[in-house]
Amino acid sequence: MVTPVRLHNTLGRRLSELTPLEPGHVRLYTCGPTVYNVVHIGNLRTFVFEDILRRHLLAKGYRLTQIMNLTDVDDKTIGGAREAGLSLPEFTAKYEEAFFRDIGRLNVQPAEKYPKATDHVPEMVALIETLRERGHTYESDGSVYFRIATFPGYGKLSGIDLSQMRRGERVAEDEYEKEDAKDFALWKGAKPGEPSWPSPFGQGRPGWHIECSAMSMKYLGRHFDIHTGAVDNIFPHHENEIAQSEAATGEPFVEVWLHGEHLVVDGEKMSKSKGNFYTLDDILAQRDDPAAVRYLFLSVPYRRKLNFTWEALAGAAAGVARIRSAFGRIEEVAASGAEKPGAFDAKERGRKFLEDFTAAMDDDLNTSEALGALFPYLREVNVASDDGSLDARGARAALEAIRSADRVLGVLPAAPDALPAEIEARIEARNAARKRRDFAEADRIRAELASRGIVLEDGPSGTRWKKA
Ligand code: AMP
């Protein structure tokens, strides 16, 4: 029997049992990076939380379609490109590559698709047109605004107090304060020197919020299962996404909203001005152990603040080392070939351990409790190995149980035979994309592999790969 997954839904602020709208298939939208700088470890904490969600749903046997957008046009990317004296695509390409490199180093599994905002402007325009036809918009100075008073459900996600709001006040910026419920920009009239696209409302560019509504509904349908981000996304971004999407379709947009808490540094908000702003490169320059960073993120459940300190990172590195060294010792016993009657029953204990592990993960992805189930099991198996009561068969069963948990945790090195098979599968996916002339997808797969240190060479006898 498959036990149900319970998740804390921000909409309604309660635990809900996941029941996919299409039986057996979970459709998931995870807000992706704004590619205007190298992501910081706070952003990465959120991407790892979403990866854990992904891996747990796959481990439960669900088919999964995960879409993560890349915000490559908005106020921040345009401002950054201008300052750097680069075109918008030149500017964002650099950070897109850095993003894939970072998530690859943290062993984040690739989503099914990473659509870019600049490739979906027609879909955004069509959505704004629908909103206009249904009377939810007004135009001012060449821009189109969403009139929040036309959507009675406005505020249901964030619980914002609308009583202070003055009708018709509007905001042109993509990001604004929680206290400021205002009509927001769907389409921003072109300004000199800014990239722009033609539309029925005049030349301009999309607002940030409409990007995610258009891309999520294009790939996942008008009504899908899970939408995630960090807590700063609740207002205004996700509140506005709900308003736009539901006002356009007249249907509910998303069943379950999940929001990860922030990473803070020495108890303070991470910010450039305080000098406590870390990228993954900054961290790895001090301690070259990406698995320790991943473990640190897992050691605190996603809905609790995570306080980054160097001591906590050292503790996480010790945790990874313990798992790896226990695993290595069990591998030695497994390789010994000896089998004994009356040996330690690693299989039965492994089954019990996986039951506890899964129960913790089912409980709103309680990763710290899941890790808490792993260590007693490792200890028992190690004690059995020390006193000679672990035989090869038991060791193999233990390795299988630990590997099974690690398909979610992702802190052990990949099994030696898993890598080639995985790469061959990605090469096949790339060949299929090339066949259907989806060269953007083919290039993306090449870039994704490159970010993991795998180089592809296309030759007359097919595609070969090697380590960079
Ligand atoms: P952005 O590139 O700013 O759109 O952020 C990418 C993701 O990281 C979003 O889901 C943000 O909500 C999330 N995020 C931003 N700051 C933090 C932080 N300090 N801790 C955790 N997640 C964050």
Ligand code: ZN
């Ligand atoms: Zn988004």
